[in-house]
Amino acid sequence: MDAPLPITLLTGFLGSGKTTVLNHLVRTLPRTAILMNEFGEVALDHQLLQKMDGPLALLSGGCVCCTISGSLSPTLKNLWMARQKGDIPAFERVIIETTGIADPAPVLDNLLHDNWVRARFRLDGVVTTVDALFGMGQLDQHFEAVKQVAVADRLLLTKTDLTPAETVAALRERLATLNPAADIVTVTQGEIDPTAIQNLGLWNAETRSLEVARWLKPQRYQPARAGTLGGKPAVALHDARIQAFSVVLDAPLDRYGLQSALSMLTSFRAENLLRFKAIVNLQDEAQPVVLHGVQHVLYPEVRLDAWPDDDHRSRFVFIVRDLDPEFVAKLLTDFSGAARSHDGAVS
Numbered sequence: 001m002d003a004p005l006p007i008t009l010l011t012g013f014l015g016s017g018k019t020t021v022l023n024h025l026v027r028t029l030p031r032t033a034i035l036m037n038e039f040g041e042v043a044l045d046h047q048l049l050q051k052m053d054g055p056l057a058l059l060s061g062g063c064v065c066c067t068i069s070g071s072l073s074p075t076l077k078n079l080w081m082a083r084q085k086g087d088i089p090a091f092e093r094v095i096i097e098t099t100g101i102a103d104p105a106p107v108l109d110n111l112l113h114d115n116w117v118r119a120r121f122r123l124d125g126v127v128t129t130v131d132a133l134f135g136m137g138q139l140d141q142h143f144e145a146v147k148q149v150a151v152a153d154r155l156l157l158t159k160t161d162l163t164p165a166e167t168v169a170a171l172r173e174r175l176a177t178l179n180p181a182a183d184i185v186t187v188t189q190g191e192i193d194p195t196a197i198q199n200l201g202l203w204n205a206e207t208r209s210l211e212v213a214r215w216l217k218p219q220r221y222q223p224a225r226a227g228t229l230g231g232k233p234a235v236a237l238h239d240a241r242i243q244a245f246s247v248v249l250d251a252p253l254d255r256y257g258l259q260s261a262l263s264m265l266t267s268f269r270a271e272n273l274l275r276f277k278a279i280v281n282l283q284d285e286a287q288p289v290v291l292h293g294v295q296h297v298l299y300p301e302v303r304l305d306a307w308p309d310d311d312h313r314s315r316f317v318f319i320v321r322d323l324d325p326e327f328v329a330k331l332l333t334d335f336s337g338a339a340r341s342h343d344g345a346v347s
Ligand SMILES: Nc1nc2c(ncn2[C@@H]2O[C@H](COP(=O)(O)OP(=O)(O)OP(=O)(O)O)[C@@H](O)[C@H]2O)c(=O)[nH]1
Pocket: 012, 013, 014, 015, 016, 017, 018, 019, 020, 021, 042, 043, 099, 100, 129, 158, 159, 160, 161, 162, 187, 188, 189, 190
């Protein structure tokens, strides 16, 4: 079977510019299938529309749009079948636009745990639009907006043309504190370089390799310390509940102990666990394993052929809400039987 096609999840709060970005991408990124909730609800550029056939629409330039009927998996299956039969252009990637108040975790769950879908598609990354003008207020008032930022692999800062420079700078700082690993790209009126939303996951299709360091970016996180916001003062009271931190464990870990610790977090603290990523050294295993989770959703583990560098310690990064970093670090050390690194610093 062919290599799985990359899926980008495009999320972002109501009115933050998702459709404006999509309208640009359908012109610049041919052979893309766009999945959205309703054609009617979104302002997709009707000048591009060539043909509408039930839930499917063909766009000039070789893109195809599809409305999501019911849940995501059947929609992806129908789309795939239409592609196989030659009813629609052979798209090479999928972008899924979520509604502005959607929690991304259930969509990720759907994508990652349907075996049929997983054999044909892979999640490339989560891209979140953030409104430069209203983003601060949305983060203050709506926890969904915070989750959308925490889960992102890339943040698109929109409407900076309408926003005072000080507001943009303060928002940038806040976003970097909430999600240290996600690079922030400024996008005005949807004008985006298509490469900014591609190859964001562990797998880089361009270099055809797994790129752990680029994906994990552990050096951007502060070591876990009790009661701190990643070592930085909270930029807003609301964010004092959110913490981004790293945990480094020196000795190889007991696989089952680690599984227990992580399933405790994903089962009982799912609401508090916004995101974690890790490269781990397991006892009796020569190869490192990459782990990744969002709330209750654990991504399938990935075994690497080799360590990406000389540092063979297990390195975890977390973004949590109302969860003491010290508690998380202790849970990991107690269950996996490994001592914590003295300085906790990550190179
Ligand atoms: N000035 C300015 N306006 C923008 C920019 N990006 C988007 N807009 C405008 O903001 C409004 C909302 O943009 P949309 O792209 O519809 O936002 P959305 O996230 O798809 O909205 P929902 O689907 O309702 O959640 C539209 O009027 C856009 O023209 C920008 O960078 N600058």
